[in-house]
Amino acid sequence: MTCKVIVGGFYGDEGKGKIIAYLSIKDDPKIAVRGGVGANAGHTFVYNNQTFKVRMLPSAVLNSETKLLIGAGVLVTPGILKDELRKYNAEKRTIVDSHCGIIHESHIKRDMEDAHLKKVVGTTGAGTGPANSDRALRILNLAKDINELKSYLGNVSDIVNESIDENQSVIIEGTQGTFLSLYHGDYPFVTSKDVTASGICSDIGIGPKKVDDVILVFKAYVTRVGGGPLENEITVDEASKLGWLEYGSVTGRQRRASPFNMELAKKSVMINSATQIAVTKLDVVFPDCAGLKEYHRLSSQAKSFIEKIEDTVGVKVVFIGTGAEINEIIDRRIEN
Numbered sequence: 250m251t252c253k254v255i256v257g258g259f260y261g262d263e264g265k266g267k268i269i270a271y272l273s274i275k276d277d278p279k280i281a282v283r284g285g286v287g288a289n290a291g292h293t294f295v296y297n298n299q300t301f302k303v304r305m306l307p308s309a310v311l312n313s314e315t316k317l318l319i320g321a322g323v324l325v326t327p328g329i330l331k332d333e334l335r336k337y338n339a340e341k342r343t344i345v346d347s348h349c350g351i352i353h354e355s356h357i358k359r360d361m362e363d364a365h366l367k368k369v370v371g372t373t374g375a376g377t378g379p380a381n382s383d384r385a386l387r388i389l390n391l392a393k394d395i396n397e398l399k400s401y402l403g404n405v406s407d408i409v410n411e412s413i414d415e416n417q418s419v420i421i422e423g424t425q426g427t428f429l430s431l432y433h434g435d436y437p438f439v440t441s442k443d444v445t446a447s448g449i450c451s452d453i454g455i456g457p458k459k460v461d462d463v464i465l466v467f468k469a470y471v472t473r474v475g476g477g478p479l480e481n482e483i484t485v486d487e488a489s490k491l492g493w494l495e496y497g498s499v500t501g502r503q504r505r506a507s508p509f510n511m512e513l514a515k516k517s518v519m520i521n522s523a524t525q526i527a528v529t530k531l532d533v534v535f536p537d538c539a540g541l542k543e544y545h546r547l548s549s550q551a552k553s554f555i556e557k558i559e560d561t562v563g564v565k566v567v568f569i570g571t572g573a574e575i576n577e578i579i580d581r582r583i584e585n
């Protein structure tokens with residue numbers, strides 16, 4: 250049994266949701282915990298042709314046996330959480346840490362109307378930056394201060410640490426990506442918190458020695474929404490031709506795109522102390538890989554791409570996404 254932390258390697262939208270949804274069904278974890286910023290992230294996965302999205306709950310929602318937790322560092326938007334609890338029939342298996350910060354309408358308004366946030370940084374407008382700033386000022390309401398979430402409150406740190414000590418399987422979900430970290434990204438074009446593996450563990454309330462695996466998720470190309478540098482950025486036309494044009498799952502904004510960045514990947518592996526890599530959307534770059542589930546069946550070009558990543562960053566690529574469905578994946582923990 251292991252404790253795994255899954256985090257984004259680039260600028261978010263790497264496909265963490267798909268990897269976590271797959272692991273939640275394949276590994277049947279006892280608990281899944283969400284860390285990260287809050288509802289500024291939308292994690293998407295496709296199961297039996299149906300597309301699901303979560304902005305508050307962990308991406309393990311499809312496994313009805315898995316307990317769903319939200320760590321103290323996460324900001325909760327009560328309306329969004331309650332919609333998801335209903336949609337995924339998750340009321341009885343969800344616990345929100347009583348120290349989660351609460352996003353009110355006023356935070357969303359401030360995020361939308363602030364010229365620096367909206368025009369320069371290009372935030373998602375979810376209210377997370379203003380709420381985290383209120384938290385730093387110690388004037389933000391916490392989950393325990395409001396009535397709405399009373400029936401879901403608990404101590405997530407206690408539950409997760411006990412589960413790990415009892416040798417149960419735990420999945421910890423990060424949001425955004427390494428280079429959107431408030432500390433390690435391209436400030437000021439970043440989110441309002443640290444979102445590297447250490448930051449995510451801190452959100453949950455576990456120490457660094459409790460983690461067995463850090464799975465770092467990269468997409469086979471890079472995308473970014475909002476302002477800030479993007480090395481080797483291609484034009485919208487080029488992205489469209491390559492099939493790399495994407496739209497944000499929270500804001501609907503067109504994402505900027507560039508080819509896979511080996512140097513950035515190397516730095517990301519270092520900052521997160523990654524032990525395993527996941528590469529998603531390999532089929533978008535190498536269409537002949539679509540739907541494959543065995544490594545040996547990949548084309549030689551696709552294999553060279555994976556090997557180049559492994560040689561550059563020094564960590565094995567253990568999961569490879571070959572399609573939108575959560576089971577369209579090569580899982581190299583199983584020898585193939």
Ligand code: IMP
Pocket residue numbers: 260261262286289290291370371372373374375376377378424425429438439440441474475476
């Ligand atoms: P904020 O997190 O809404 O304050 O936005 C700050 C920066 O992070 C902006 O560039 C956003 O586009 C980006 N960002 C925040 N969350 C996500 C995400 O889940 N995926 C991709 N980009 C994000």
Ligand code: MG
Pocket residue numbers: 261262290291292293498
């Ligand atoms: Mg996303």
